[in-house]
Amino acid sequence: MALNKKIAYIDLSEKTVKMENIPLEMRKKYLGGRGIDAYLLYNHCPKGADPLGPENVLLVSAGLLVGTPASASARTHVMAKSPLTGAVGSSNMGGFFGPEMRWAGFDHLVIKGKAEKPTYIWINDGKIEFRDASELMGLAPPQVEQAVREELADDEIKVMSIGIAGENLVRFAIVETGLKNAGGRSGMGTVMGSKNLKAIAVRGTGDIEIKHPEEVLEYDLNFINGIVNTKFGRIMQKWGTMFIYGVTNSTGLVRVRNFQANQLPASEDLECENIEDYSFGTEGCFSCSLHCRHKYIIKEGEYAGTYAQGPEYTSQGAFGAEVGCRSFNTVLTGNHLVNYYGLDTLEVGSLIAWAFELYEKGIITDKDTGGLKLEWGNDDVVLKMIEKIAKREDIGDTLAEGPLRAAKKIGKGSEKYLIHVKGMSNLHSDERPTPSLALGIATGTRGSDHLRSRPAIDLYHLPEPVLRKIYSYPVPYDGPLTSDYRDYKGKPWQVFWQEMCYMAVDCLGICKYHTKFLSPNNPAFKEWPELIKLITDLDFTPEEIWEIAERAYNLEKLFNIREGFTRKDDALVDRYFDEPTPDGLALVRGKSIDRKKFKKMLDEYYAHHGWDEKGVVPDKTLERLGLKSEPSNAL
Amino acid sequence: MEKMIIVDSEKCTGCRMCEMVCSVKNEGVSNPARARIAVVKWEADGYYLPMVCQQCEDAPCAAACPVKAISRDTELGRTVVDYDKCIGCRLCVSVCPFGGMGYDTIGRKVIKCDLCGGDPTCVKFCDPGAIQYVDINKANMKRKRAASRNLSELMRKHAP
Numbered sequence: 119m120a121l122n123k124k125i126a127y128i129d130l131s132e133k134t135v136k137m138e139n140i141p142l143e144m145r146k147k148y149l150g151g152r153g154i155d156a157y158l159l160y161n162h163c164p165k166g167a168d169p170l171g172p173e174n175v176l177l178v179s180a181g182l183l184v185g186t187p188a189s190a191s192a193r194t195h196v197m198a199k200s201p202l203t204g205a206v207g208s209s210n211m212g213g214f215f216g217p218e219m220r221w222a223g224f225d226h227l228v229i230k231g232k233a234e235k236p237t238y239i240w241i242n243d244g245k246i247e248f249r250d251a252s253e254l255m256g257l258a259p260p261q262v263e264q265a266v267r268e269e270l271a272d273d274e275i276k277v278m279s280i281g282i283a284g285e286n287l288v289r290f291a292i293v294e295t296g297l298k299n300a301g302g303r304s305g306m307g308t309v310m311g312s313k314n315l316k317a318i319a320v321r322g323t324g325d326i327e328i329k330h331p332e333e334v335l336e337y338d339l340n341f342i343n344g345i346v347n348t349k350f351g352r353i354m355q356k357w358g359t360m361f362i363y364g365v366t367n368s369t370g371l372v373r374v375r376n377f378q379a380n381q382l383p384a385s386e387d388l389e390c391e392n393i394e395d396y397s398f399g400t401e402g403c404f405s406c407s408l409h410c411r412h413k414y415i416i417k418e419g420e421y422a423g424t425y426a427q428g429p430e431y432t433s434q435g436a437f438g439a440e441v442g443c444r445s446f447n448t449v450l451t452g453n454h455l456v457n458y459y460g461l462d463t464l465e466v467g468s469l470i471a472w473a474f475e476l477y478e479k480g481i482i483t484d485k486d487t488g489g490l491k492l493e494w495g496n497d498d499v500v501l502k503m504i505e506k507i508a509k510r511e512d513i514g515d516t517l518a519e520g521p522l523r524a525a526k527k528i529g530k531g532s533e534k535y536l537i538h539v540k541g542m543s544n545l546h547s548d549e550r551p552t553p554s555l556a557l558g559i560a561t562g563t564r565g566s567d568h569l570r571s572r573p574a575i576d577l578y579h580l581p582e583p584v585l586r587k588i589y590s591y592p593v594p595y596d597g598p599l600t601s602d603y604r605d606y607k608g609k610p611w612q613v614f615w616q617e618m619c620y621m622a623v624d625c626l627g628i629c630k631y632h633t634k635f636l637s638p639n640n641p642a643f644k645e646w647p648e649l650i651k652l653i654t655d656l657d658f659t660p661e662e663i664w665e666i667a668e669r670a671y672n673l674e675k676l677f678n679i680r681e682g683f684t685r686k687d688d689a690l691v692d693r694y695f696d697e698p699t700p701d702g703l704a705l706v707r708g709k710s711i712d713r714k715k716f717k718k719m720l721d722e723y724y725a726h727h728g729w730d731e732k733g734v735v736p737d738k739t740l741e742r743l744g745l746k747s748e749p750s751n752a753l
Numbered sequence: 754m755e756k757m758i759i760v761d762s763e764k765c766t767g768c769r770m771c772e773m774v775c776s777v778k779n780e781g782v783s784n785p786a787r788a789r790i791a792v793v794k795w796e797a798d799g800y801y802l803p804m805v806c807q808q809c810e811d812a813p814c815a816a817a818c819p820v821k822a823i824s825r826d827t828e829l830g831r832t833v834v835d836y837d838k839c840i841g842c843r844l845c846v847s848v849c850p851f852g853g854m855g856y857d858t859i860g861r862k863v864i865k866c867d868l869c870g871g872d873p874t875c876v877k878f879c880d881p882g883a884i885q886y887v888d889i890n891k892a893n894m895k896r897k898r899a900a901s902r903n904l905s906e907l908m909r910k911h912a913p
Contacts, residue, residue, distance in 0.1 A: 342878070
């Protein structure tokens with residue numbers, strides 16, 4: 119049945135595997151996926167653990183509805199203590215790995231210890247074994263997948279692996295499956311590398327039981343039609359997240375040349391339509407009708423003729439606006455290279471942009487860069503820098519340590535040019551004109567982030583009654599809500615609401631493009647209990663889903679508190695407050711975040727969560743969410 | 754009107770929703786190993802093609818069946834398995850040139866597409882339209898038209 123998938127405890131040092139059932143009680147408290155992972159992290163990762171030591175625990179999971187007719191039920195979640203931030207490390211990827219894990223009989227993997235030599239884990243229909251990965255070392259993730267399939271003589275095997283960046287312990291290495299599905303943020307690939315774990319291969323032919331098959335198919339068909347037959351749906355199908363760039367850049371919401379401008383003029387070549395010259399079709403993750411990535415061939419340069427997939431909006435910033443480049447071919451090449459080496463595109467782009475600004479200011483010189491001229495808009499240098507980071511060469515070796523460690527090593531006041539939260543670099547969006555987005559990145563448990571809290575629909579200037587309809591369900595909210603994204607009123611509630619919304623989809627294993635992330639029309643708390651009922655027969659109310667999300671989110675928060683994070687870490691760098699936006703439409707020009715109002719937003723945000731003004735979770739809230747006795751070691 | 758399933762690799766996004774909904778519809782579970790359709794992928798170059806029973810007129814599976822369990826349903830234009838006669842020898846699996854006949858190791862039976870009785874579930878769910886259920890008489894008209902467009906352009910260009 120959908121609930122009989124097991125949890126496997128895998129010790130790489132001892133070479134042991136233990137399998138257990140997941141108690142129904144855990145489902146009722148955490149659903150699955152990121153929720154149960156949050157529980158496992160809090161319970162299994164000792165306080166103060168070295169993120170790169172054998173005591174760190176790598177959690178891999180498929181959410182409660184993965185592999186079922188829940189639509190876009192493709193997501194694999196990966197969690198550990200982050201080697202980048204020291205806080206919760208968490209990332210989430212599409213593709214086909216998660217569903218295959220469930221067909222093989224597993225929902226959760228808890229991986230501890232460190233293998234003596236390069237190893238990969240082979241999960242095959244209920245069995246788990248350790249295999250030698252010596253021959254796989256140095257390979258890129260898609261090559262690893264191919265090599266494992268050849269070795270085990272099965273073309274349907276799905277592999278999650280790391281590239282050389284993970285092997286080299288670059289602190290923001292990704293885990294990857296297929297050509298571009300990346301668990302990108304917070305260095306989960308680095309944790310794999312530290313455990314000498316090159317890959318996890320999985321193959322399954324077992325059932326996921328569906329309790330009401332006829333009804334769920336009918337429900338799913340309506341569900342899909344409701345998502346794709348919207349303006350958002352059709353745009354995503356055609357352009358993917360690349361569509362965002364044209365809008366944000368023309369408005370002035372893009373971070374350019376690290377943080378020096380908020381619009382890149384004459385950058386039409388970075389807009390989504392350009393993909394048509396390179397693309398020969400689109401690809402979908404498991405059971406998804408939005409198929410938001412392109413299959414493309416690089417046309418020019420050293421990598422001309424290479425087939426790759428993507429890119430996302432993130433890469434238009436990373437290898438475009440942030441570094442002042444205007445070539446779509448460079449974006450496509452950069453996107454290919456980060457996936458090839460196994461790097462987080464967002465972190466790479468932001469760190470390169472930071473290094474460029476340091477070079478401009480004379481803080482680093484040709485001596486540090488191995489002779490590379492880190493000049494804005496130099497496409498070749500940007501691409502070369504990706505390789506330098508992955509291979510830890512020259513300045514790349516410094517950047518490979520992530521923002522805070524790199525700044526410490528470089529010194530000379532380099533830290534004040536960093537754009538990060540909790541030691542994780544910010545997306546190339548400029549949040550100075552948008553307080554809700556700014557608060558969202560500041561409070562994210564995994565550090566600066568747009569996929570854990572961003573009220574992106576705030577950018578649509580939705581009328582107040584529409585906002586109210588969305589944001590006062592399932593938990594009543596009668597505070598202020600404003601359709602002006604430059605306002606501060608009501609924004610803390612929107613951030614709180616989105617945190618719960620994204621936590622819930624991450625527990626279920628559904629893609630965020632199928633909830634209220636980029637489209638206000640998409641399903642959320644009302645629809646999820648209906649889907650869960652049809653698939654598993656478990657009864658939840660929308661309010662209970664919300665409470666589960668709160669419980670899991672609080673465990674992430676408790677983990678961070680245990681690791682020493684406080685209110686001062688829920689912060690933006692000074693530049694957000696001190697440097698007003700120089701560019702863009704009149705409505706966003708001259709904007710910076712107001713310190714006093716930001717502080718007030720943070721107070722309100724903590725109050726919504728039931729946290730005290732220091733950002734600590736008080737007993738009352740722990741009791742309300744049943745967290746008083748954590749860690750409780752039920753799993 | 755007799756209809757057939759046609760697949761278009763250019764439209765297939767490789768999402769495998771067809772496999773999942775097929776297994777849910779026919780077996781009440783999500784399990785591509787028990788689906789009647791499978792998306793075959795050449796991932797290195799991004800080429801995907803859904804493969805399913807072609808409902809052959811002179812079907813090798815029927816010819817090979819030692820107990821005559823596979824017959825022709827002329828109304829829907831499909832080959833069907835009579836499970837009362839089937840002995841599960843899997844000869845049909847061996848001889849099918851398309852891999853259209855499979856064996857379900859959980860249900861212990863051969864499985865093939867039966868067009869869901871004339872309303873194929875996979876087609877309903879394939880939003881990109883890579884799998885379509887069309888009138889056989891018109892199945893090739895779209896390709897005829899596309900080919901004729903190219904041809905007519907050439908002919909007009911080179912007209913005397």
